[in-house]
Amino acid sequence: MNDAAPGLLDRLSLNQQTVRQWSLPELADGCARAGVRGVGLWRAPVREYGVAAAARLLRDAGLRVTSLCRGGFLTAPDPAGRAAALDDNRAAVDEAAALGTDTLVLVAGGLPPGSRDLTGARERVAEALAVLGPYAGQRGVRLALEPLHPMYAADRCVVSTLAQALDLAERFPAGQVGVVVDTYxxxxxxxxxxxxxxxxxxxxxxxxxxxxxLADWITPLPEGALLGRGQLGDGAVDLRWFRERVEAAGYRGPVEVEIFHPALWARDGADVLAEVVDRFRTHVA
Known part of the structure; x- marks a missing residue:
């Protein structure tokens, strides 16, 4: 471990998608064996396993749930679509609270079919946050709005920069709405x-x-790029620079490694996790 970042490894969290080949029990056991004390979870596999059962499993393994992904998709223009999105996000908040995490990651959603109105779509995100923020805050959960790379603006996330995410988040109390800093x-x-x-x-x-x-940017990107996040140190991102900047800004929370790549999913999960820890030491600490 680099002496410039004492204790950083204790803050390492493994996002479930990095070792997608692992079941929840395998994730709990593998992280506990490796001394990784944080995990980031996704709603679909948690729901399949059972929210209460997942919370108990991870608690018994001594693991902290650092985030739940994902809520959001809040850009529907019609009343029925907006109502359905709000209901789903309230359920996501409840799941996060049951898992013991204070962070629900939100992906804003893309443009509705046939629309080119980015400003209008972002305003609908703000309208939804005004409803969901108090609901989340009352349950000890903060909504974490994640800006995605601009290539996703049309179909997945109309919030593309950290500035845009902050412009939305700052309309609400900091305890209700925050942002995600994702290197990828x-x-x-x-x-x-x-x-x-x-x-x-x-x-x-x-x-x-x-x-x-954390994830790295590697080229060439696969078609669509969704499953093209790179292992730490394999690409163009100065990961240590990001870590130093968020710490200079006062952040001392979990540092979550979230990589989507079929090549990692085809490998033994324990080997992937060991490599993550080694790369984390080399390129982040």
């Missing part, structure tokens, strides 16, 4: 350092940084 999505933006400092605010309860996630 933000590495290209030459304003991101300034925006990370902005997100830190006055620190403590005023910080907007709700989650910090």
């Amino acid at each position: 999505h933000l590495w290209w933006d030459d304003t991101v350092g300034t925006q990370i400092a902005r997100a830190g605010g006055t620190g403590g309860a005023g910080s907007r940084i709700a989650a910090f996630q």
Whole structure:
């Protein structure tokens, strides 16, 4: 471990998607054996296993759930679509609370079919946050709005930069709505350092940084790029630079490794996790 980051390994969290080949019991056992104390979870496999059972399994393994992914998809223009999205997000908040995590990651949603109105879509996200923020806050959960790379703006997320995410989050109390700093999505933006400092605010309860996630940007990207996140150190992202910036902004929370790549999923999960820990030491700490 680099002496410049004492204790950083204790904050390492493994996102479930990095070792998608593992069942929840395998994830709990593998992380416990490797000394990794945090896990980021996804709703579909948790629901399949059972929310209460998953919470008990991870608690018994001594693991902390650092985030639940995902809520969001809040850009529907019709009343029925908006109502359905709000209901689903309330359920996601309840699941996060049951799992013992205070962080629900939100992906805003893309443009409705036939629409080119990015501004209108973002405003509908704000309208939904105004409803969901108090609901989440009452349950000890913060909504973590995640900006995605601009290539996803049309179909997945109309919030593309950390500045855009903060413009939305800052309309609401910091305890209700924060942002995700994800290296894969933000590495290209030459304003991101300034925006990370902005997100830190006055620190403590005023910080907007709700989650910090790591993956590398590798080329060539696969078609669609969704499953093309790289192992730490394999690509173009200065991961240590990001870690230093979020810490300078006052963030001391989990550092979650979230990589989607079929090549990792085809390998033994324990080997993947061991490699993550080694790369984390080398390229992040």
